Amino acid sequence: MKISELELILRQSYAFCLSSLKSRYRKTFAGFVWVLLNPVLMFGVQSVVFRKILRIQVPDFYLFLVGGLVPWIFMSQTISMSASTLTSNSGILKAFRLNPAVLVNSSYFDNLFNFLIATLIITGPIIVYSEIGPQWGVILAPFALLPLIVGCYAISSFVAILNVFYRDTSFVLNFFFSLFFFLTPIFYPIDFVPLEYRWFIELNPFYHLINPYRFALYQPISMDLLPLWLKAFAWALGLSVISALYWRKKKNELFISI
Amino acid sequence: MNYSSQSEVILSAKDIYFDYQLSLYQHSGLRDSFINMLRNPWDFLLKKPDALPVLRGISFDLHKGDRLGLLGLNGAGKTTLCRILSGMMTPSTGTITCPGNVEAIFDVATGIMPELTGRENAYLLARLFYQTRDISTEIVEEALEFSELSHFLDAPFKTYSKGMQARLVLSLISSSPSNVLILDEVFDGADLFFREKIAKRMVKKIQDSNAVIFVSHGPEQVLELCNRVLVLKNGVIEFDGPPQEAIQFYIQSGGSRSFGNL
Numbered sequence: 001m002k003i004s005e006l007e008l009i010l011r012q013s014y015a016f017c018l019s020s021l022k023s024r025y026r027k028t029f030a031g032f033v034w035v036l037l038n039p040v041l042m043f044g045v046q047s048v049v050f051r052k053i054l055r056i057q058v059p060d061f062y063l064f065l066v067g068g069l070v071p072w073i074f075m076s077q078t079i080s081m082s083a084s085t086l087t088s089n090s091g092i093l094k095a096f097r098l099n100p101a102v103l104v105n106s107s108y109f110d111n112l113f114n115f116l117i118a119t120l121i122i123t124g125p126i127i128v129y130s131e132i133g134p135q136w137g138v139i140l141a142p143f144a145l146l147p148l149i150v151g152c153y154a155i156s157s158f159v160a161i162l163n164v165f166y167r168d169t170s171f172v173l174n175f176f177f178s179l180f181f182f183l184t185p186i187f188y189p190i191d192f193v194p195l196e197y198r199w200f201i202e203l204n205p206f207y208h209l210i211n212p213y214r215f216a217l218y219q220p221i222s223m224d225l226l227p228l229w230l231k232a233f234a235w236a237l238g239l240s241v242i243s244a245l246y247w248r249k250k251k252n253e254l255f256i257s258i
Numbered sequence: 259m260n261y262s263s264q265s266e267v268i269l270s271a272k273d274i275y276f277d278y279q280l281s282l283y284q285h286s287g288l289r290d291s292f293i294n295m296l297r298n299p300w301d302f303l304l305k306k307p308d309a310l311p312v313l314r315g316i317s318f319d320l321h322k323g324d325r326l327g328l329l330g331l332n333g334a335g336k337t338t339l340c341r342i343l344s345g346m347m348t349p350s351t352g353t354i355t356c357p358g359n360v361e362a363i364f365d366v367a368t369g370i371m372p373e374l375t376g377r378e379n380a381y382l383l384a385r386l387f388y389q390t391r392d393i394s395t396e397i398v399e400e401a402l403e404f405s406e407l408s409h410f411l412d413a414p415f416k417t418y419s420k421g422m423q424a425r426l427v428l429s430l431i432s433s434s435p436s437n438v439l440i441l442d443e444v445f446d447g448a449d450l451f452f453r454e455k456i457a458k459r460m461v462k463k464i465q466d467s468n469a470v471i472f473v474s475h476g477p478e479q480v481l482e483l484c485n486r487v488l489v490l491k492n493g494v495i496e497f498d499g500p501p502q503e504a505i506q507f508y509i510q511s512g513g514s515r516s517f518g519n520l
Binding site for chain 1 (some may be wrong): 289345346347361364365366378387463
C-alpha cells in the first residue's frame with residue numbers, strides 16, 4: 001500500500017518519539033523527576049523573589065505566574081533543545097533516507113508530552129488553591145494552548161535547520177531567551193508597561209502565544225478570549241509560513257552542511 | 259560509451275545537474291554573519307555565493323536485473339548521485355523517475371538511540387529504513403539471529419564496537435529484498451569474519467531485489483556483485499559498460515590508486 005509522505009513522516013515521528021521517551025526514562029525516574037523539578041524550582045524561586053522580595057502587587061500572583069511561567073519554560077527549553085536536533089543526529093541523517101522533519105517532530109512531541117504532564121501536576125493544585133478558585137475558563141485551556149503549540153513548533157523547526165548553517169544558534173538563543181524573559185510579560189502584567197513602550201510588547205510573539213492560555217486560567221470565562229486567541233493564531237500561522245519557506249529553501253543544502 | 263539491457267526500466271535519471279554553494283562549506287555563525295552584514299551590507303544582501311558543480315548532465319536508465327557498480331575517485335560525485343537517486347536530495351536541474359521505493363544505506367555504524375539496546379534499535383531502524391513497508395517481527399528476529407550478537411542484543415547500543423554496530427545494521431538491511439537498493443561502501447565497517455558471511459547474504463538480497471546500485475573501492479566486490487558499471491569523473495559519466503571493461507577503463511584513466519595493488 002502506497003502511503004503519503006505526510007503519513008510516513010507522522011508514523012516515523014511517532015516511532016522515533018516513543019523510543020526517545022523510552023530511552024530517557026529507562027530504569028530511572030531521574031529524567032521524569034527533572035521534568036517536574038525544573039518548573040517547580042523556577043516557580044518556587046520566582047514566587048519568593050517577585051512576591052516576597054520585590055512585592056509585585058498582582059491579584060492571585062501565584063496563579064498569574066504559573067500561567068505564564070510554565071508555557072515560557074516549555075517554549076524556551078523546547079526551542080533551545082531543537083537547535084541541536086539535526087546536528088546531533090547528523091550520523092542518522094547521513095546514513096539512510098530519513099526526512100529531517102522526523103527528528104524535529106520527535107524532539108518536539110517529547111517536550112510537549114513533558115510539558116503537558118508538568119502543566120497538569122504543577123498548575124492543577126495552584127488553580128485549586130488559588131484565591132479566586134477554579135474558574136470555568138480552565139476548560140478552555142487546551143483550546144487556548146493550540147496557538148502556542150503551533151507557534152512553538154514553527155520556531156523550533158526553524159532554529160533546528162538554522163543551526164545546521166549557523167552553528168552558534170544555541171549560544172545566541174540562550175542569550176536571546178535570557179533577555180526576553182524580562183522583556184515578555186511573564187512575571188508582570190502588561191498593565192505595568194508604560195503606554196509608550198507597549199508597541200514593543202505587541203511585536204513580541206512569545207507574549208501573544210502565551211496570552212490566551214494565561215487568560216483561560218486566570219480570568220473568568222468570557223468571549224474576550226477569542227480576539228486574543230485569533231491574534232495568537234495569526235502569529236502562529238505567520239511563524240509557520242516563515243519556517244516552512246526556510247525549510248523548503250534549505251532542506252536540500254542540509255546534507256552538505258550537516 | 260553507453261550500455262543498457264533490454265529489460266524493464268526501474269529507475270530513470272535524465273540530465274541531472276547538481277551544484278553546491280561554496281558558502282555552505284564555511285560554517286560561519288550567526289554572530290559572524292551579523293558582523294559581516296554591518297561591514298558590507300550590500301555584499302551581504304546582493305552577492306550570490308559561488309557554485310561548485312558536482313554533477314553535470316548525468317543520464318542513465320536502471321533496468322530490472324541491473325547490479326550497477328559506481329566507480330570514481332573521491333569527489334567524483336558518487337555519494338551525491340546516490341543521495342539524489344534515493345530521494346534524500348533533489349537535483350538542481352533534471353528529473354528522476356522511479357515508480358517504486360528506493361532504499362539506500364550510506365553508513366552501517368550508526369546507532370539511532372545509543373541508550374536503547376541493540377534489539378530495540380533494530381526494530382526502530384526497521385521502521386525507519388524500510389519506510390513504507392511493514393517489516394514483520396519474524397524478519398527482524400531472523401536478522402538479529404543472523405548477526406550472531408546473541409546476549410549483546412540486550413545490551414545498550416552505545417556499548418557496541420564499530421564492528422558490532424555494522425553487524426547489526428548489515429544483518430537488518432539484508433533481511434528483505436528491495437525494489438531499488440543503494441549500498442554506498444557499506445561493507446567497509448564490518449569485521450573480516452562477518453564480512454564474508456554478510457557478503458553471501460547480501461548477494462542473495464541483491465539477486466532478489468529488482469535493481470541494485472553499489473558503490474565500492476574494492477574491485478573484487480564490483481566484479482562479484484555487479485553486471486554493469488558506471489565510471490564517474492568530475493560529475494560526468496565517462497564509461498557505462500560491463501564490470502571488467504569498466505575496471506580497465508578506470509585504471510587507465512587514473513583510478514588505480516583507490517584499488518591499491520591490482
